[in-house]
Amino acid sequence: MTSPQYSDVRQGIIDAALPLFMRRGFTGVGLTEILAAAKVPKGSFYHYFGSKEAFGAAVIDDYFQRTLARIDDLLAQGATGRRGLLNYFEDWRECQLGESSQCLAVKLGAEVSDLSEALRAALHRGTHGITSRLERCIERGVKDGSLAQGLDAKVLAVALYQSWVGASLLAKINHDRAPLDTAMAGTQQVLSLAL
Incomplete structure (x- = not known):
């Protein structure tokens, strides 16, 4: 192996x-392939991670921290x-349409x-972080008048x-952008009704 x-x-x-992981999933990628991609010896992996499972949780946590x-x-x-909500969902749609960008x-x-x-648990922490942020943004919209009073922000988020x-x-199953376009249209409609 070359130096890190x-x-x-x-x-x-x-x-x-x-x-x-984004291309082939967690079980589809072996430790040898990860080590080769990172250009580190096996000992380095086990110095930082007790198992592939602990490593997978660290990758998920890192992904969500950035996300x-x-x-x-x-x-x-x-x-x-x-x-703000529309910005987020427009970005999501564009990212999902790319070849390498996925959730x-x-x-x-x-x-x-x-x-x-x-x-x-790592996935739950990350997805909860997303819905919590959406909830706060909905609450902001209620306060600034861009969304209707009385909305249950948590339920909507x-x-x-x-x-x-x-x-x-x-969209992944169908190899088609139509579900993302439908989600965008539905989101716009829900947020318009929430005025």
């Missing part, structure tokens, strides 16, 4: 694994809560939730997120 290409070896291993920072930016860019929750959710409690996860899954 990253100054932070732990982060380098995580960074090398993420695109592999949540991006979501915070997208939601904050909107002059109103409603506009890790969609990719790994069904695969690992019954396989590993640690991986399921979870319903919108579930709709988009389902649309992303159907």
Whole structure:
């Protein structure tokens, strides 16, 4: 093996694994392939991670940490809560249409939730982080008048997120953008009705 290409070896291993997991899932990628991509010896892996399962949870947590920072930016860019929500969902649709950009929750959710409690918990933490941010943005929209008074922000946040996860899954199954376009139209309609 060559010397590590990253100054932070732990982060380098995580960074090398993420695109592999996005393409082939958790069980479809072996440790040897991850180590080769990260250019580190096996001992380095076990120095930082006790198992592939612990490593998978670390990759998921890292993915969501980055994703949540991006979501915070997208939601904050909107002059109103409603506009912030639309920014986020427009970005989601465009990311899902790309060849390599996907949602890790969609990719790994069904695969690992019954396989590993640690991986399921990491996915739950991440998805809860997303719905919590959407909920706060809906509350902001109610306060700024861009969304109707009396909305149950938590219910709407979870319903919108579930709709988009389902649309992303159907877009993958069908190799078609139509489910994402339908989710966008439905989101726009719901948010317009919520005025």
